[in-house]
Structure formats: C-alpha cells, structure tokens
C-alpha cells in the first residue's frame with residue numbers, strides 16, 4: 546500500500562496547483578471553419594507531392610480540418626488516439642493517466658517543474674544514473690541528493706535512500722532508473738515497492754523505464770507501469786526512442802494516476818507533440834509495427850549475449866558491469882595487471898572515435914564504473930566492426946601503463 550499520509554496537494558507546487566490552464570477553442574471544437582488559432586488557411590508552404598516527404602494530404606475541397614491531414618493546423622493537444630493505443634499496448638486500464646511529451650526528457654523536466662519549488666526543493670538520484678536528472682534539476686534550481694547504488698550489481702541502497710528521505714523533507718522526487726543508464730541493471734520490484742510504501746516519504750517516486758522492453762522479465766524485474774492504479778505516488782516514464790526505434794520523432798510517455806496526469810497536462814505547452822510525430826507514434830502501435838519491434842528486440846538481445854561473451858574473452862577487458870538488461874553493455878577495461886583503468890578506457894574511446902570512426906561512450910568517471918565504456922548493441926555488421934576495432938585499440942594501448 547502507498548503511504549497513508551500521501552496527499553497530492555501537499556506535493557504539487559502551490560502555483561501549479563492553482564494554475565488556470567491555457568485553454569484553446571480547439572479543446573471544445575474541431576469542425577467547420579476554424580479561424581480560432583491564427584493558422585494559415587491557405588495551407589502549408591511545403592509541396593506535399595514531393596516524394597521525399599510522405600504525409601497524409603487533404604483531399605480537394607476537404608472540409609474536414611482533421612490535423613492529421615492538415616499540417617497547417619495545430620496538432621491535437623490531448624493526443625487521445627495515441628494514448629488509447631498505448632494504454633492498450635501496455636495493459637493499462639485507461640488512457641487518462643498519461644502525459645505524452647517530446648521524449649522522456651520532456652517528461653522528466655515537466656515532472657520537476659510540477660513538483661519542485663525552485664531554490665527550495667530537492668530530488669534524490671542514485672548514481673551512476675542518467676545525467677539529465679541532475680541537469681534538469683539544475684535548470685529548475687532544485688537541489689540534488691545522491692545515494693549511490695550498491696556495487697557490484699548497481700542495486701538500490703534501500704536503507705540509505707530511506708534515511709535520506711526521512712532526514713530531508715525537502716526531497717520531493719526520487720528518480721529511479723530501471724534498467725539503469727549506464728548500469729544496464731534493473732532495480733528489483735521489491736526495492737521499488739519499499740520506496741513507494743515508505744511512510745516517512747510524502748513525495749513522488751519516478752521510475753524511468755526507457756529501456757524496459759529489453760528486460761527479460763521475471764518475478765523480481767520488469768515494468769511497474771501497471772502499479773499506477775495502486776500507488777498514487779508513482780510516475781513511470783517510457784519512450785518510443787529505444788525499443789520502437791523512433792528516437793527521431795521525440796515521443797515519451799509518462800504513466801501515472803489520473804490526478805497527477807491532469808496536473809502535468811495542464812502545465813504542458815498545449816501543442817507539444819507535432820502531428821507528424823503523432824502519426825508515426827500511432828503507426829508504431831499497429832500490430833505489424835509491434836511485431837517488428839519485438840522481432841528487433843529479439844535480435845538485440847541475441848547480439849547482446851554474443852557481445853558479452855566476446856568482450857569477456859578479450860585480454861584487457863575485466864568484467865561486463867551490471868546485469869545487462871538494456872540495449873547496451875558496460876564494458877570494463879583493465880590494465881595489464883588486471884586493474885580497472887579509466888585511463889586506458891579513455892584512450893580506447895578516443896582512438897576508436899578519432900581513428901576508426903566507431904563511437905562508444907566513455908563512462909569511466911561515473912561512480913562504480915572505473916574503466917567503463919558503455920557500448921550500444923548495434924546491428925550485426927556494426928558489431929563485427931566494433932569487435933575488430935576494439936581489439937586493435939586494446940593492442941595499441943597494451944603497454945601504456
């Protein structure tokens with residue numbers, strides 16, 4: 546059960562609670578001669594017959610001002626069609642408890658803006674974790690409390706998180722990344738539950754599930770999105786950027802209670818999701834697209850296993866850190882004595898990018914990631930090149946320490 550003393554009004558910023566949302570005529574009326582929003586009634590300047598651009602076109606004398614076929618019109622502010630499809634896909638009871646934004650990055654930012662009073666409130670993060678949480682906190686003038694994950698498997702230090710929450714009532718948000726970036730490790734459902742049910746915390750628990758579709762679920766790990774019906778203090782963020790292969794359209798979804806969603810939705814910019822993005826996002830939820838997405842996940846997991854085994858066998862690589870639940874692995878580079886070496890990892894990173902045109906991500910400065918390179922699972926051909934170039938750089942750097 547959620548803490549009995551959870552009261553949403555106490556957690557939302559007072560100015561946001563009191564906010565009178567921006568309303569457009571289009572919230573109520575979509576048909577007829579639409580001269581309410583200062584759009585361009587002569588149509589778009591783009592030639593829609595251009596074969597490089599494929600968008601639904603208005604039919605001649607079309608009086609139906611559906612924004613799907615009229616990009617000179619503003620998009621649907623509520624994105625209800627997309628939400629309905631997404632709720633069905635995720636097995637959620639209703640599309641009402643959702644926010645759709647410009648990637649998860651917008652979800653993270655708007656959550657901070659809704660709950661964190663600038664210059665006063667704080668968020669709690671668990672390093673190593675996604676860097677945008679702290680960047681976003683800084684732009685919103687929120688403090689950041691850090692409770693590092695437990696090594697070696699990057700699990701939540703539940704007693705320390707609880708202690709921090711108990712000691713500091715200005716912490717409004719706990720941001721948990723599961724699977725974690727750059728750790729690749731899911732946080733166990735039990736640990737997430739412990740924080741959600743912690744009586745001494747009256748704030749919101751955000752679980753970032755950007756990589757959730759790459760998890761091979763079992764009793765202890767997997768999505769907690771459907772828990773939003775049970776926990777009024779939970780927000781789960783997901784995205785179409787990863788498993789769906791749609792990073793370019795910028796579409797993220799926050800799943801939560803109807804009450805929290807209503808507050809977030811009244812805070813957002815009215816037309817934050819563009820019509821082309823919405824069209825593509827809805828297409829991604831067709832049976833055919835979902836089947837393709839699942840097929841690609843299968844291939845990524847297969848390649849992930851292959852790469853883990855290959856990297857483990859290389860001289861100069863120590864552990865593959867974490868539990869590898871995402872679409873990337875965190876490879877630990879060691880020196881000739883078998884000691885994790887961020888110096889050598891950084892040289893490999895730079896050499897690969899500058900000389901071999903293979904760009905991975907150096908993470909050696911992150912807590913618990915000494916010698917760490919985060920490597921996205923590419924396609925089969927890319928992975929062959931990756932291994933070949935990585936071996937070359939290992940050879941070139943072997944005697945440098």
Ligand SMILES: Cc1ncc(COP(=O)(O)O)c(C=O)c1O
Pocket residue numbers: 647648649650651675722725726753755783784785786792795796797
């Ligand atoms: C953990 C995590 N959350 C959120 C994001 C941002 O996702 P989006 O592309 O939906 O903004 C990323 C992107 O890499 C990520 O790693």
